[in-house]
Amino acid sequence: MNLPRTDKPRIVVIGGGFAGLNLAKSLNTRKYQIVLLDRNNYHTFQPLMYQVASAGLEPDSIAYPLRKKFRNMKSVHFRIADVIRVDSKEKSITTSIGELSYDYLVIATGAKTNFFGMENVEKFSMPMKSLVESLNLRSRILEQFEEALIQEQVSEVNKRLTFVIAGGGATGVELAGALSELKNKILPKDYPDLDIRNMSIHIIEGSDRLLSAMSLKSSHKAEKFLKKLGVNIWTSKRVKDYDGETVLTADGMEIPTKTLIWAAGVEANPIDGFQAEDFNRSRFLIDPHCQLINHANIYAIGDVAALASKDKKPLPMLASVAMQQGNYLAKYFNKNRKFREFKYIDKGTMATIGRNKAVVDLGRFKFQGTMAWFVWMFVHVMLLVGFRNRMIVLVNWFWNYISYNNGSRLIIRKSRENHLLSELQKDEKLTHS
Numbered sequence: 001m002n003l004p005r006t007d008k009p010r011i012v013v014i015g016g017g018f019a020g021l022n023l024a025k026s027l028n029t030r031k032y033q034i035v036l037l038d039r040n041n042y043h044t045f046q047p048l049m050y051q052v053a054s055a056g057l058e059p060d061s062i063a064y065p066l067r068k069k070f071r072n073m074k075s076v077h078f079r080i081a082d083v084i085r086v087d088s089k090e091k092s093i094t095t096s097i098g099e100l101s102y103d104y105l106v107i108a109t110g111a112k113t114n115f116f117g118m119e120n121v122e123k124f125s126m127p128m129k130s131l132v133e134s135l136n137l138r139s140r141i142l143e144q145f146e147e148a149l150i151q152e153q154v155s156e157v158n159k160r161l162t163f164v165i166a167g168g169g170a171t172g173v174e175l176a177g178a179l180s181e182l183k184n185k186i187l188p189k190d191y192p193d194l195d196i197r198n199m200s201i202h203i204i205e206g207s208d209r210l211l212s213a214m215s216l217k218s219s220h221k222a223e224k225f226l227k228k229l230g231v232n233i234w235t236s237k238r239v240k241d242y243d244g245e246t247v248l249t250a251d252g253m254e255i256p257t258k259t260l261i262w263a264a265g266v267e268a269n270p271i272d273g274f275q276a277e278d279f280n281r282s283r284f285l286i287d288p289h290c291q292l293i294n295h296a297n298i299y300a301i302g303d304v305a306a307l308a309s310k311d312k313k314p315l316p317m318l319a320s321v322a323m324q325q326g327n328y329l330a331k332y333f334n335k336n337r338k339f340r341e342f343k344y345i346d347k348g349t350m351a352t353i354g355r356n357k358a359v360v361d362l363g364r365f366k367f368q369g370t371m372a373w374f375v376w377m378f379v380h381v382m383l384l385v386g387f388r389n390r391m392i393v394l395v396n397w398f399w400n401y402i403s404y405n406n407g408s409r410l411i412i413r414k415s416r417e418n419h420l421l422s423e424l425q426k427d428e429k430l431t432h433s
């Protein structure tokens with residue numbers, strides 16, 4: 001790979017997500033040559049992807065060009081590359097644009113959707129783990145209303161107006177809230193020829209409550225908010241199959257629908273070249289300095305890494321963990337790898353259900369409703385990368401709040417074409433490997 005020659009040790013960072021970006025921007029460029037690799041040329045703010053999918057925000061406002069972030073840091077070299085394999089003995093990596101050697105390697109490749117081996121679900125459902133998938137979902141949702149308009153049979157109309165979300169975690173809850181807002185406030189004006197009251201939204205959750213990672217109080221309040229908005233909540237049920245027409249649960253419930261949104265699980269997204277003993281499930285096992293337990297000079301941070309916490313459970317896959325690990329590792333390298341161990345500071349969890357409705361758990365403080373909604377908005381705006389993005393999101397939210405008329409209800413690419421395209425890409429990958 002073509003990179004400037006230097007005497008400085010080279011740190012290669014794979015992934016410009018929350019972990020990789022926070023690391024790369026804080027490393028001392030006088031001490032190290034930094035090479036940042038990502039398969040995309042932008043950072044994605046995943047917590048707001050559901051607003052792109054539900055036509056609340058433009059995709060550009062939650063993505064940030066990685067080159068722009070590093071234009072004043074001459075010793076940070078960004079390349080668009082898909083990293084395929086690590087050779088820890090040779091201290092080199094294989095990428096889609098060639099081989100690259102490293103002195104230190106940091107793997108920050110995040111997570112990917114976990115379909116738990118259900119092939120049909122993978123084929124027919126809509127995941128939301130990338131910006132492209134969020135846009136595909138937006139198209140799919142809007143297409144359903146266009147198609148419903150031209151159906152003659154009531155059952156076919158209803159199938160298109162039924163939206164099933166698998167997974168009642170923060171993503172599922174937030175998406176259900178956003179879809180209800182579309183149903184109650186926006187779509188009736190866009191589709192006067194369609195009886196939008198027939199639109200139904202379902203959440204199917206495997207555990208016995210929504211937001212199972214949050215307090216009972218927040219969980220119950222979220223359920224109450226969603227029920228008030230008309231969302232159907234099915235707990236202690238698991239999706240077993242989906243053929244593109246009907247969702248089937250393990251206990252035999254069937255829901256006819258053209259749209260199953262898959263928000264029921266993620267797994268780490270590691271790189272090839274390692275052994276089973278390097279992993280806890282699919283997450284790299286790391287020590288308290290974020291170093292792989294079996295490999296000197298290789299580190300892993302963010303969703304792809306499993307650092308045991310005090311109670312021996314791996315830390316949750318959260319942006320706050322990824323950011324703190326990125327910041328920590330930068331200090332660790334800047335202090336010549338003589339630095340205290342990483343300690344996670346739990347800054348709480350939150351989820352929003354819609355306007356004036358959110359739930360927040362901040363240590364002993366748990367609150368819900370309008371105050372929680374303002375806290376949720378403030379935290380998310382502050383965490384967005386780039387002043388311009390913050391302003392755009394704020395203006396959009398303000399406009400949506402007063403006008404009930406967000407302006408991104410565009411079908412840019414047909415979701416059927418997108419699906420075929422990703423199937424083709426999968427086939428191509430299989431042929432190459």
Ligand SMILES: Cc1cc2nc3c(=O)[nH]c(=O)nc-3n(C[C@H](O)[C@H](O)[C@H](O)COP(=O)(O)OP(=O)(O)OC[C@H]3O[C@@H](n4cnc5c(N)ncnc54)[C@H](O)[C@@H]3O)c2cc1C
Binds near residue numbers: 042043081083320
């Ligand atoms: C819909 C959704 C909502 C969420 N909401 C919240 C929330 O409200 N609060 C919260 O704390 N967390 C939330 N999360 C989780 C949070 O987004 C993740 O914990 C966080 O993104 C992890 O950061 P990371 O840097 O480990 O990975 P990511 O941010 O996923 O970044 C990984 C990067 O690696 C790149 N990459 C992957 N593989 C390769 C490869 N082989 N070669 C090159 N590049 C590669 C990717 O392109 C990506 O840029 C949400 C996640 C999702 C999907």
